[in-house]
Amino acid sequence: APSYGATPRDDGSPSTPAPERPPKEKRRRRARRADPADLHPAMRRLNQLSDFIVTYIPWLFLGYLLFSAWFLHVFLADEHTKKFHTWIDTMYFVFITILTIGYGDVYPTTDAGKSYVIVFILVGACLGSVILGYVAEWVLATQERVLEAIARRRARVMSADVEKIRERLSDASKRSVARAERGERDYPSRRRMDDAMDGEPTDAEELPDEKNAESSNVPVLKALFVVLFFTTVGALGMMAIEKLSFTTAFYWAVVTVTTVGYGDVTPKTDFGKLFTCVFATLAVGTVGWAISTIAELYIKASLVNDANEKLDQCRVTPEYLAEVGGKKGYVTRLDFFKATLVSLGKVTDADVEMVDARFDELDVNDDGQLSIEDLIGDMDQLAADLAKVLRAREEETGP
Structure with missing residues (x-):
């Protein structure tokens, strides 16, 4: 047998054993826990830069917007069309672009302006995607908490059902189950169990009450109020500033807060552009939150409805036991396992029937078990079928 200790040299003296190399997983863990001082200076600076960006991303994003506005106004002011000639037009362009509204009434016309706007949009999209990533992470975490709460509730309900079944079972009913295993029936005991169930609260009454319809509609009403509030404020503001009609003003407000930005209705005055900058900054994010809230509530x-349906299908009741157990009058571990998988949607009845049919096909001697005799019999059948096919081919290709 190989020795992992000290090995003797030619002169008979033991040599120093070679150090044991750590497994790959241990080496990976040590690499992940490596001291920052041991890293290459370039990697250390890159890590520091990444930490700085992640920590101060909101302020970097704001500074990037201000720098872009300053750069466009100072260096890229188009003297012909005067797109970025004033600070108001420049800030208006920056906000409309970064909020992805994109009316199209202010845009670069020179090659230098277009080149910078390319960088401005790409870098701004990257910085903005990080902020959106935080929002998406929060939404996913919320959904995960909902699913975990539903799973815990399902486990509590099933445990409560099992406890109730145990409490309802009496000595007489246990004896009736034993007699049912022998193929006998005990209708009086079943009647006694049914009588014991009469007068008890139903499953819906035993479950903790969910929020009623009125309280569950409160977030939806809040979200709808937010949308209506901002569209109304935006419409009234544009009616007062730009002298738009009622319908046109509301049309502009909805197109703006939803970031559709057709561009057919845009502010013309400086005060209207300033109003749009402030209004869009407050409204786009808030209305986006309201719309996502409505979608989140629907999801x-x-x-919850899907979980409740599955929960109802997994309720452990005497009726459930009778349905799953069938004629034998009781439920085995395999019966419960199959019924639960089907009710949870993990498998279908067709899948279970296919597996049962395959088992019956392999169980040649019909003893309910797969043994070496079954496998040998299956191989014999396979050999016979193969021989039949070969004989048929020989007959077809005969002399």
Whole structure:
């Protein structure tokens, strides 16, 4: 047998054993826990830069917007069309662009302006995507908490059902189950169990009450109020500043807060452009939150309804036991396992029937078990089928 200790030299003296190399996983862990001082200076500076960007991303984003506005106004002011001639037009362009509204009424016309706007949009999109990533992470975390709460509730309900079944079972009913295993029936005991269930609260009454319809509609009403509030404020503001009609003003407000930005209705005055900058900054994010809240509530309601349906299918009740157990009058571990997988949607009845059919096909001697005799019999059948096919081919290609 190989020795992992000291090995003797030619002169008989033991040599120093070679140090044991750590497994790959241990080496990976040590690499991940490596001291920053041991890293290459370039990698250390890159890590520091990444930490700085992640920590101060909101302020970097704001500084980037201000720098872009300053750069466009000072260096890229188009003297012909005067797109960035005033600070108001420049800030208006920056906000409309970064908020992805994009009316199209202010845009670069020179090659230098177009080149910078390319960089401005790409870098701004990257910085903005980090902020959106935080929002997406929060939404996903919320959904995960909802799913975990539903799973815990399902486990509590099933445990409560099992406890109730145990409490309802009496000595007489246990004896009736034993007799059912022998193929006998005990209708009086079943009647006694049914009588014991009469007068008890139903499953819906035993479950903790969910929020009623009125309280569940409160977030939706808040979200709708936010959308209506900002569209109304924006419409009234443009009616007063730009002298737009009622319909046109509301049309502009909806197109703006949803970042559709057709560009057919835009502010013409400096005060209207300033109003749009402030209004869009406050409204776009808030209305986006309201719309996402409505979508989140719908998704949450769908998850809860789906979970409740699956929960109802997994309720451990005497009726459930009778349905799953069938004629034998009791439920085995395999019966419960299959029924639960089907009710949870992990498999279908067709999948279970296919597996059962495959088992029956392999169980040649019909003893309910797969043994070496079954496998040998299956191989014999396979050999016979193969021989039949070969004989048929020989007959077809005969002399």
